[in-house]
Amino acid sequence: MYISNYRRRSDAVFLFFIIFFTFCIARLLFIQFFRSSYLDSIAKKQHNFFVELEPLRGTIYDSSLRQEAANIPADSLYASPNEMTDKDKSYAIRKISSLLNLSSTYLAERLSRKKSFIWLARKIPDDKAQAIKSLNAKGLGFIKESRRSYPDNYLAAHVIGFAGLDNSGLAGLEADYDKYLKGESGWAVFLRDARQNKLDIWKKMVLPKNGYDLVLTIDSTIQYIAERELEKAYITYHAKGGSIVVMDPHTGAILAMASRPTYDLNSAATADKDHMRNRVICDLLEPGSVFKIVTASAAIEEKKVTETDRFFCENGSWRVASHILHDHQPHGWLTFKEVIEESSNIGTTKVAIKLGPEIVYKYVRLFGFGSKTGIDLAGEIPGMLREPRYWSKLSIAAIPIGQEVGVTVLQLASAISVIANGGQLMRPYVVQEVRDRAGETIKKNSPQMVRKVISLDTAQRVKKILVGVIEEGTGKLAKVSGISAAGKTGTAQKLEANGTYSHNKFVGSFIGFAPSDDPLVTIVVTLDEPHPYYGGVVAAPVFKNVAADAIRYLQSRQLSSGFKDEKAM
Secondary structure (H helix, E strand, O other): OOHHHHHHHHHHHHHHHHHHHHHHHHHHHHHHHHHHHHHHHHHHHHHHHEEEEEOOOOOOOOOOOOOEEEEEEEEEEOOHHHHOOOHHHHHHHHHHHHHHOHHHHHHHHOOOOOOEEEEEEEOOHHHHHHHHHOOOOOOOOEEEEEEEEEOOOOOOHHOOEEEEOOOOOHHHHHHHHHHHHHEEOOEEEEEEOOOOEEEEEEEEEEEOEOEEEEOOOHHHHHHHHHHHHHHHHHHHHOEEEEEEEEOOOOOEEEEEEEOOOOOOHHHHHHHHHHHOOOOOOOOOOOHHHHHHHHHHHHHHOOOOOOOOOEEEHHHHHHEEOOEEEEOOOOOOEEHHHHHHHOHHHHHHHHHHHOHHHHHHHHHHHHHOOOOOOOOOOOOOOOEEEOOOOOOOOOOOHHHOOOOOEEOOOHHHHHHHHHHHHOOOEEEEEEEEEEEEEOOOOOEOOOOOEEEEEEOOOHHHHHHHHHHHHHHOOOHHOOOOHHHHHHHHEEEEEOOOOOEEEEEEEEEEEEEEEEOOOOOOEEEEEEEHHHHOOOOOHOOOOHHHHHHHHHHHHHHHHHHHHHHHHHHHH
8 A cells, every 4th residue: 555655656756757857848948939039139139238339520730730629538428227127317317307307207208218228428528527427327338439620710610510329410511512421430349248348358340430531721820810800800800700801822722711799619519600791702792893804904904994094073963874882982083993993883884884794794694693602511592693684784884893792702712802803703612622530631622723814914904993992092091011912902882681782780891812913812801880880991901910929920931941941952
């Protein structure tokens, strides 16, 4: 009886183990063949940590290889919500919201997601990163990235532009050349230990490809000089806005370009959007008397007048069609040279009538007005110019003196450079070259002539007239001590909303180049609604100061370069 019971119990235990092991084997086979992929993915999520590797954005240099946009290291904060308890999340929300000025609602929403990785804040300041690290909060971590920095803050802000937190360009050259500057992202899979701490051991990695660098034609010293003088005039004359361009007239290279008001590139996120506008290329203005360089050039090129031909300027008042044309002060008989020097509207109109609408229009187009200059900056407008068939009876008196036509400041710089360089319209550009980190050139911009506009003889004769504008005429305040300069003043009435010309809103301007015999710089200055408003009073002194300092600087560089060449020999 005892043996029989023992055998039954033994059989039962044996049967139990047989069933148990059969179940285990079946379970293992099920896991191996049907659940292995799922469990493997869980294991990888627990022990593998995928990180996108951000490329270094290319550096932007000025023409002397001074950094104007660079990268500095920055910590970016992430969280692993799947590893955090509700208590961990509450603690993190309470501490981080005050440190980073983030709303608790935003943080709570981010941490409520069932994810192993989620960004909380990108590229935060070092002091705040250290404060968060000292919290030792579970589930929080940092990844080293780079943050865009602009060492000169406001300098050339409208040219350089800025990039966002994701290192994508958003304005200026940062946006226009983004495909070169940005580079290509890489990635890496790092291992984590059982406590989910990241180990400095990578399983797989594809290195990022860093962006290319830009070398500009902008010279930061000349840019500083130009912005200093523009800012001074903008404030002194209570102007609504202002612009300045400094160009090499022989190549079209932009040495300086600035607008007012401006903004700090390092605080672009909080800047007034209107302050970000590059007025040099995207603002339309009636040029006023500076436009008379076109009429003067056309008259000499077409051999319709000579410098000594005399015109009666009607003592300052003359009827054209249904309009009474006025000069800023009355004149009687003036030679053609004096007409331009004294900026007589009546004398200029009489010259234009001798030319006729078709010839006036032809030269306005030849000088580049009515079309884009082709500069390597986005946002440029072509201006406004009507064909002669759409002109009114008054247009022949308006367009030659800079009314009924819309231009940009950059177009004016290109036009006055035609006279400075002997008759060639050059394409302006701001990027000298794109190159890799080893200094190898990827893309290069070279001087490019758009077309021949006037003959060398005409350019030299007009140049002498423009020297007279500064020596004897309306531009006396632009006279540079010890340097012969050439230029033209302009004072243009602005249009009111109803289409009539304003009697209290003007644009004061000056265009010119120096030294007159062998120009190093072309300079255009405009001030929007200054008080007083005459271009010869508000804009000419800006030209004078910029020309004096820029030429002295360029000449010293030439001497220094020559001295180095001699030593090398």
